[in-house]
Amino acid sequence: MDTSGERDLMYSEGLNLKDWEFLVPQESMDIWAIILDDPNPIHLDANAVKQVGLGNKTINQGPANIAYILNMIEENFPNSQILKMNNKMTNSVLQGDLVTVSGKIIEIKVRGDQFIASCSIQLTAGEDKIAVLSEIDVLFKESQ
Amino acid sequence: MIKENKKTWDELILNPKGLKNEVFSGLSFPGGVFFIDSDTNASIYKSTGVLVDNKNLNNFIKAHPIFLFTSTLRGSGASIQDIFNLLNYDVNNGPMLGQCNMSFKSPLQLEKEYKIDGKINSLKQKISKKLGRIKILDFTLSMFDNPNSPIASVNYIWILPEKET
Numbered sequence: 608m609d610t611s612g613e614r615d616l617m618y619s620e621g622l623n624l625k626d627w628e629f630l631v632p633q634e635s636m637d638i639w640a641i642i643l644d645d646p647n648p649i650h651l652d653a654n655a656v657k658q659v660g661l662g663n664k665t666i667n668q669g670p671a672n673i674a675y676i677l678n679m680i681e682e683n684f685p686n687s688q689i690l691k692m693n694n695k696m697t698n699s700v701l702q703g704d705l706v707t708v709s710g711k712i713i714e715i716k717v718r719g720d721q722f723i724a725s726c727s728i729q730l731t732a733g734e735d736k737i738a739v740l741s742e743i744d745v746l747f748k749e750s751q
Numbered sequence: 752m753i754k755e756n757k758k759t760w761d762e763l764i765l766n767p768k769g770l771k772n773e774v775f776s777g778l779s780f781p782g783g784v785f786f787i788d789s790d791t792n793a794s795i796y797k798s799t800g801v802l803v804d805n806k807n808l809n810n811f812i813k814a815h816p817i818f819l820f821t822s823t824l825r826g827s828g829a830s831i832q833d834i835f836n837l838l839n840y841d842v843n844n845g846p847m848l849g850q851c852n853m854s855f856k857s858p859l860q861l862e863k864e865y866k867i868d869g870k871i872n873s874l875k876q877k878i879s880k881k882l883g884r885i886k887i888l889d890f891t892l893s894m895f896d897n898p899n900s901p902i903a904s905v906n907y908i909w910i911l912p913e914k915e916t
Contacts, residue, residue, distance in 0.1 A: 629799065629800040630800075634798075635798040635799070638794055638797075638798040639798060642791060642794060642795065642798075642821055643820075643821060643824055643825070643831065644824075644825055644830050644831070644832075645824075645830075645831045645832075646832055646842065647831070647842050647845075647846065648842070648843065649845050655843065656845075658843070659843065659844060659845035659912070661845055668848075669847070669848030669851070670817055670820040670821065670824075670848075670851075671798070671799065673817060673820065673851065674795060674799045674815065674817040675799055675800075677815065677816050677817055678799055678800070678801055688855065688857075688858050689816050689853070689855050690854065690855055691852075691853065691854045691855070692816075692852070692853040692854075693850075693852040693853075694850060694851050694852065694853075695849070695850050696847070696848055696849055696850065696851075699847075
């Protein structure tokens with residue numbers, strides 16, 4: 608189904624959502640270490656990453672990657688509410704990576720005067736490294 | 752056969768070395784509270800590339816949903832480091848978040864305190880093709896604004912690589 612009618616905004620099953628991009632700086636990881644009270648050195652020190660054999664760049668915190676996906680959802684569904692979000696981390700996002708969050712609407716259901724969109728989303732780091740796969744249910748109201 | 756009483760988090764942390772994985776199944780977190788403040792909310796938006804200014808007023812009044820993570824991890828009564836200490840796990844081995852599954856009954860609010868509670872579901876040993884010997888830590892944390900039912904919950908699956916000895 609879709610949400611068209613006499614409104615300009617239309618969501619439909621199969622619709623590709625607008626991409627969201629962000630270039631990950633070390634400063635963001637430093638802030639997230641404080642926000643999460645997480646001293647894990649792989650987020651802060653490239654030498655620590657080398658020592659555990661995970662490469663030579665610091666690794667972005669998982670919650671930050673999920674926050675990017677949430678930002679993409681908010682941009683595509685303004686003033687919406689997340690009902691459910693299942694995330695699978697499949698790869699690391701590194702300092703300096705350009706992340707792209709993309710996805711589409713799989714299903715739309717009606718709930719009263721609102722809609723629930725079930726979306727399949729992926730976060731890609733660089734050209735083709737999929738770092739997070741998400742299945743999200745979003746509650747939204749069509750804007751007038 | 753007499754069943755040994757399960758120990759609490761506070762009891763186990765006194766001597767975390769040599770604990771069997773099964774000891775952690777069903778272990779309740781100490782619990783605590785977390786206050787969602789506007790300054791941290793702004794930091795989250797800014798550090799994830801979202802403008803926080805007069806043109807984006809929603810970012811001032813809405814709590815970012817990622818607070819479900821930060822609130823539960825910070826307000827459970829045990830930080831990430833505390834969890835690793837309890838498991839006698841060396842953070843220098845590079846623990847990784849594998850999965851996290853979130854659910855919300857209502858949006859989170861700014862300038863509000865929430866009660867946090869949860870439990871470890873399991874700690875299991877496995878062999879990974881990529882990482883070798885690992886442990887899988889599974890725990891669930893919830894946020895409450897009243898004692899009766901949680902308004903949001905998150906299930907975490909952490910991958911804990913172990914150094915070969």
